[in-house]
Amino acid sequence: MKNLNFKRTYLLGLTFVAVLQSCSKDTDSLEQQTEVAEAQELAISEAFENELYECGYVDGNWSSTAYLSSSIGTSSETNFMQTQNSKIAAVWGRPAVPLSFVKDNSNPNSTYNAISYGSGKIYYGEAIYNAAKAQGQIANVMILAHEFAHQLQFTYGYPSKNESTARAAELEADGMAGYYLRRPNGYNKTSFSQIATAYEFAASIGDNNTTSPGHHGRSYQRRSAVRLGFLLGAYDLNAASFDYNFFYYYNGVLNGSYKQEKSEYFNAELDKYIRSYAKELQKISNGEMSDEEYFNLD
Structure with missing residues (x-):
């Protein structure tokens, strides 16, 4: 039987590199990207997943300088919000939807909002x-x-x-x-x-x-x-x-x-x-x- 877990990790590694490129505008070749992905294939951890958020344009509902983050406040505050997200869903007999936080270092007040999307996610502003x-x-x-x-x-x-x-x-x-x-x-x-x-x-x-x-x-x-x-x-x-x-x-x-x-x-x-x-x-x-x-x- 083929090692499907290895393939999944490899693909996650490629995804990680691709997302970082969308933020940093790197222009490495596909061969270079693959080498980096292979080097990281066993290290796709929670820390890497968190970093996926810390970059990039959000969408037209937020400031052009706003970005997504997987954390808000302290780690205990982040855990509190994610736990509540799961509990709210469970009360209604539903699975939790992805909850991400929006930050804007240039214009913090622009994040005074929380938005629920029809695509199945919630973005929660740091200011609010x-x-x-x-x-x-x-x-x-x-x-x-x-x-x-x-x-x-x-x-x-x-x-x-x-x-x-x-x-x-x-x-x-x-x-x-x-x-x-x-x-x-x-x-x-x-x-x-x-x-x-x-x-x-x-x-x-x-x-x-x-x-x-x-x-x-x-x-x-x-x-x-x-x-x-x-x-x-x-x-x-x-x-x-x-x-x-x-x-x-x-x-x-x-x-x-x-x-x-x-x-x-x-x-x-x-x-x-x-x-x-x-x-x-x-x-x-x-x-x-x-x-x-x-x-x-x-």
Whole structure:
């Protein structure tokens, strides 16, 4: 039997050299590249894989001087983010998607963003990471859970409610983040007051331009979305049942605008539980709840 592992290592070595060339613009011949690859074929380690990131143009969503990195902050911080990435995916019964970090030494503020791509990856900016960390790492968990929610939407074609802007998708992602923060197999926060401040940081990145295609929802709408997601976190839901229940209560029952048909995902016990918070949710979604009240919800 042929040694397939040897071939795989050899090809990885070639890939490593090719990627470095795209950053350094070296012009070695193919023969020289092959010699280097053969010399490194047994040394494709984690250190080499990390170096693959530390170079190159990212894409049009980021500054021309930005680059990808496999690390953020200290090694323990990097491990924390990667562990959370895997846990968030597991809560939804999905494999984790690649999580990379974007840095820009020339213009650090240009990385104040986090983007979920339809191709199945998440890029997380260093500037937004550092700003969120100042509020406690739970703020970064909130943002990461929100971005992974978009991966669920890409995979399953959610949200089931369509609007002329991105609001429905963004509010559902807020709700899914709130859901993850409560789940026992997620971030396991049993009191909403433990996550409210962190969510305020995430919501501050939004906007009030209601006609913009990328509109995320007004601040009080985002507040009500994450609160509803947190309440739904009292129950074990898959992505389909979350999508149904989120919009059933957020857009239908609570504002009384229409009555939806009950689907296979309707749960009488859950319905009774959510309706017990109906007045509170309406107060939040109408912008009538004060910051103090919101931050002290149970």
